[in-house]
Amino acid sequence: SAVISQKPSRDICQRGTSLTIQCQVDSQVTMMFWYRQQPGQSLTLIATANQGSEATYESGFVIDKFPISRPNLTFSTLTVSNMSPEDSSIYLCSVWTVGKDEQYFGPGTRLTVT
Amino acid sequence: AQTVTQSQPEMSVQEAETVTLSCTYDTSENNYYLFWYKQPPSRQMILVIRQEAYKQQNATENRFSVNFQKAAKSFSLKISDSQLGDTAMYFCAFMKQGSGAQKLVFGQGTRLTINP
Numbered sequence: 001s002a003v004i005s006q007k008p009s010r011d012i013c014q015r016g017t018s019l020t021i022q023c024q025v026d027s028q029v030t031m032m033f034w035y036r037q038q039p040g041q042s043l044t045l046i047a048t049a050n051q052g053s054e055a056t057y058e059s060g061f062v063i064d065k066f067p068i069s070r071p072n073l074t075f076s077t078l079t080v081s082n083m084s085p086e087d088s089s090i091y092l093c094s095v096w097t098v099g100k101d102e103q104y105f106g107p108g109t110r111l112t113v114t
Numbered sequence: 115a116q117t118v119t120q121s122q123p124e125m126s127v128q129e130a131e132t133v134t135l136s137c138t139y140d141t142s143e144n145n146y147y148l149f150w151y152k153q154p155p156s157r158q159m160i161l162v163i164r165q166e167a168y169k170q171q172n173a174t175e176n177r178f179s180v181n182f183q184k185a186a187k188s189f190s191l192k193i194s195d196s197q198l199g200d201t202a203m204y205f206c207a208f209m210k211q212g213s214g215a216q217k218l219v220f221g222q223g224t225r226l227t228i229n230p
Contacts, residue, residue, distance in 0.1 A: 001161075033218075035218075041222075042205060042220045042222050042223050043159075043205070043218070044220075048217065092159060094218075101147060101164075101211070102149070103209075104161065105151075105158065105159035105160075107157065107158050108157045110157070
């Protein structure tokens with residue numbers, strides 16, 4: 001399976017600010033995903049990061065709040081904009097590769113908004 | 115839309131015992147995958163086992179096995195000879211099979227504690 005890293009691993013931010021989370025994979029992958037896990041909850045997909053085109057967002061998530069970039073096949077960023085305490089969550093990236101039909105996850109970024 | 119339900123919020127067993135975690139799902143799709151992921155306190159999501167819907171044979175990975183009942187839309191995970199390191203949140207997940215990547219739909223999770 002791919003080795004996936006995320007930066008930062010955790011952060012404490014003030015409301016109204018923005019944080020950019022990075023996801024790096026050690027090999028080229030077809031698709032990258034961003035999930036949110038609110039405290040004590042399951043994972044919910046935010047968006048699919050497409051290389052060379054705009055991300056595809058799930059219902060309830062918008063580009064202005066969660067802009068995503070994917071400049072190449074091994075890297076993606078998720079920005080959480082104009083943060084509020086409700087954005088306190090774990091944010092995880094995952095990757096999918098053609099022929100594998102499995103998703104592997106990064107270690108996650110724990111965000112706390114005060 | 116697909117839904118995944120895990121009806122056991124928490125479970126607790128003694129070390130070396132066998133434990134079964136339940137999962138049911140709802141879908142109109144015929145071709146799909148089912149997964150069990152483990153999330154220990156480190157929060158890393160670890161793929162435990164996967165099952166292709168078209169396969170009748172239940173998947174097995176060492177001490178982990180599944181009981182896949184397609185007609186009943188049931189997908190339970192059995193952990194044999196449980197170990198302290200099995201303590202974690204366990205999530206059941208569904209993924210459509212199709213051209214290109216598909217999103218994972220997760221259940222609510224079951225918190226499993228293995229006691230010494």
